[in-house]
Amino acid sequence: MDAFVELSAELTGFSAEELRSTGLVEQYRALAQGAPEADIIELWYTGVWHGVVPSARAYAEGLAWKAVGVAAPGTRAPGFGSWERRPRRSTS
Template sequence: MEPNSHTKLFLEVSALLTGFSKTELKATGMLETYYNTIQKNTDKQDIDYFFLDVHVLLNDKSKKNIEAALASQFMAASAYNGLAKNIIILWYTGNWGNDVVSSASYIQGLMWNAAHTHPPGAKQPGYGSWAERPLTVKNS
């Protein structure tokens, strides 16, 4: 399996692991950065086996529920040295271990979209938005 096919598989498995679409993940602009982050911080053998097994899973037509297969085969902390869990954390927080990957990774973290908010100090809701009543407050 060639390295650039790993990037495609990384995007596909990331979409399954995070619950965000491939388009949403690409729109963060973090795909290449995150792929390079796992390459730099994960044992090559773990990465190779992970992508080989992801490829097999995604191309197995007999698997009806890919998410369940992912959960049972890839989510154990011992599976590929926790790579699947680290990928989820990377996309949601922009962190690898205790390190923030970059200022962009903090801003683009999926946790902000999942919470329907913006990262403090970045991506503010816009000039004058404070003047509008929140949607959850009913007018009397």
């Protein structure tokens, strides 16, 4: 088991598989291995590392949006009129 992914999963409440599916594990490991917990969480949840968004993917894959069950604004569109519907809860 990958120690960085394991720690990230424990801190974020997202499974190792959910984290790997973002495609960001390698980039984040390089940035954040050994960093304080709060920094690692901020990176995963908001895609911000020390005041910088390291990539467009980091923004799009922010876990805060996934927790709410919506796409990060300006990255993926749910489709015309989808905003009328009762929101679906994210599976946690």
